[in-house]
Amino acid sequence: MAATKPEEIVRLLMNLSRSLTGYYDTKLAELHLTVPQAMLLRQLGDALPMNEAAGKLHCDPSNVTGIVDRLEARGLIERQHLATDRRVKNLALTASGRRMRRRVEAILSAAPGVSDLAAPDQAALLALLSRSLPRQ
Amino acid sequence: MAATKPEEIVRLLMNLSRSLTGYYDTKLAELHLTVPQAMLLRQLGDALPMNEAAGKLHCDPSNVTGIVDRLEARGLIERQHLATDRRVKNLALTASGRRMRRRVEAILSAAPGVSDLAAPDQAALLALLSRSLPRQ
DNA sequence: TTGAATTACTTGAAGCTTCAATAATCTAAC
DNA sequence: GTTAGATTATTGAAGCTTCAAGTAATTCAA
Numbered sequence: 001m002a003a004t005k006p007e008e009i010v011r012l013l014m015n016l017s018r019s020l021t022g023y024y025d026t027k028l029a030e031l032h033l034t035v036p037q038a039m040l041l042r043q044l045g046d047a048l049p050m051n052e053a054a055g056k057l058h059c060d061p062s063n064v065t066g067i068v069d070r071l072e073a074r075g076l077i078e079r080q081h082l083a084t085d086r087r088v089k090n091l092a093l094t095a096s097g098r099r100m101r102r103r104v105e106a107i108l109s110a111a112p113g114v115s116d117l118a119a120p121d122q123a124a125l126l127a128l129l130s131r132s133l134p135r136q
Numbered sequence: 137m138a139a140t141k142p143e144e145i146v147r148l149l150m151n152l153s154r155s156l157t158g159y160y161d162t163k164l165a166e167l168h169l170t171v172p173q174a175m176l177l178r179q180l181g182d183a184l185p186m187n188e189a190a191g192k193l194h195c196d197p198s199n200v201t202g203i204v205d206r207l208e209a210r211g212l213i214e215r216q217h218l219a220t221d222r223r224v225k226n227l228a229l230t231a232s233g234r235r236m237r238r239r240v241e242a243i244l245s246a247a248p249g250v251s252d253l254a255a256p257d258q259a260a261l262l263a264l265l266s267r268s269l270p271r272q
Numbered sequence: 273t274t275g276a277a278t279t280a281c282t283t284g285a286a287g288c289t290t291c292a293a294t295a296a297t298c299t300a301a302c
Numbered sequence: 303g304t305t306a307g308a309t310t311a312t313t314g315a316a317g318c319t320t321c322a323a324g325t326a327a328t329t330c331a332a
Contacts, residue, residue, distance in 0.1 A: 004258040006247035010156060012265040013250075017153040018194060019270060020146060036288065051310060058154060060290055065312055067288080087297045087310040111142035113268040114149075121264055122140040128261040129148040132249040134155060161290095172318060187280060196320055201282055203318080223280040223327045 019113065027107045031100065036067050038104045040091075044077065045101075047092040076100055155249065163243045167236065172203050174240045176227075180213065181237075183228040212236055 021035060028038050036057070043056045050068065054061040068091060071077045076097035082088040093101060117125065157171060164174050172193070179192045186204065190197040204227060207213045212233035218224040229237060253261065 003255055004262050006251040006258065007245050009250050009258060009262050009265065010247045012262065012269065013149065013153055013156070016265055016269050017149055020149070034287070049310080058151075059288090061311070062291080062313080063289055070287080085298070085310085089311070109143050111146045113270045114145050115142040117264065117268060119140065121267070122142065122145060124260065125264040125268070126140050126145050126148065128253065128257055128264065129145065129152055131257070132253060132261070133148065133152050134249045170317070185280080195318090197281070198283080198321080199319055206317080221280085221328070225281070 016113065020111065023110075023112050024108060027110075028104070031103060031107075033100075033104065036063075037071055038108060040064070040067050040071065041076065041093070041097065041101045041104050042108060044091055044093050044097070047080065047090045049082070049088045049090055050079075051088065053091055071097075152249065156247065159246075159248055160243060163246075164240070167239060167243075169236075169240065172199075173207055174244060176200070176203050176207065177212065177229070177233065177237045177240050178244060180227055180229050180233070183216065183226045185218070185224045185226055186215075187224065189227055207233070 024035050024038070028035060031038075033041075036059075039057055040053060043053055048056070050064045051061060053068075054064045057064070068077065068079065072079060075094055077091050077093055079089040080092050082090055114122070114125070160171050160174070164171060167174075169177070172195075175193055176189060179189055184192070186200045187197060189204075190200045193200070204213065204215065208215060211230055213227050213229055215225040216228050218226055250258070250261070
């Protein structure tokens with residue numbers, strides 16, 4: 001039997017990732033939310049400095065500014081100045097943001113395809129993925 | 137033992153995907169190429185209508201226009217009008233594009249993390265991923 | 273043959289992403 | 303206390319991405 005080409009694994013991995021993102025994108029569109037907006041809402045169980053939000057989202061802090069602008073314009077979150085450090089702006093959900101976050105969580109907790117695997121296969125996949133992840 | 141949460145698998149999947157893309161991005165930056173530009177070059181073993189290039193890249197045709205603009209400006213590819221159907225523009229590598237494509241292939245064929253798995257584990261991962269991919 | 277659909281590509285708007293540069297604030301060393 | 307250096311958030315530029323709309327060319331049917 002021929003050796004598995006890592007290249008082929010990468011191809012499948014990217015396809016699956018694109019497929020999942022596409023699913024979330026479609027579901028979230030019903031709420032008029034984008035994937036990055038939903039990812040940010042998900043992190044806001046507790047108020048969070050923009051700074052730390054960028055860390056959770058694995059993106060540049062300057063990126064958070066725009067996402068927050070749009071969520072704030074819709075009244076889903078608000079920037080709160082921190083009294084102890086006036087550079088920092090805490091992101092906090094509004095009442096309507098809290099309701100939206102519950103709907104977002106329901107959508108993001110689904111995993112079409114992956115959840116169809118039998119439990120032992122899911123465990124195996126989890127193990128293999130975590131061993132493929134460099135560092136941490 | 138608690139059931140594996142599909143959500144956790146998705147998280148790892150996205151992380152691995154981001155990690156791989158980050159690796160390619162860094163390596164390609166040395167060639168002053170972006171990941172989408174490299175992905176397009178990789179497809180151009182033979183000349184291809186922009187149309188079909190969009191299909192291979194799983195993206196909107198309008199997206200190809202901009203990527204091609206930039207690669208063409210650097211003299212790596214060229215648009216060739218098809219005589220038999222003057223709507224179609226074939227994308228073809230220039231001589232310098234062919235050299236660049238070889239360097240791109242060397243970079244994209246690497247799979248850090250994944251390639252460190254033992255052969256049987258790679259085979260298992262391949263199988264699990266392909267079974268997680270919805271349809272076909 | 274001509275008029276209506278279809279197809280290929282492009283453009284513009286909106287949003288995401290990164291990087292580099294900037295303003296405001298804070299910390300620490302002097 | 304003042305100043306030099308870090309840190310937080312923002313802005314602007316460049317590129318990617320999608321969708322909607324537009325143009326040019328082709329196909330097909332009446």
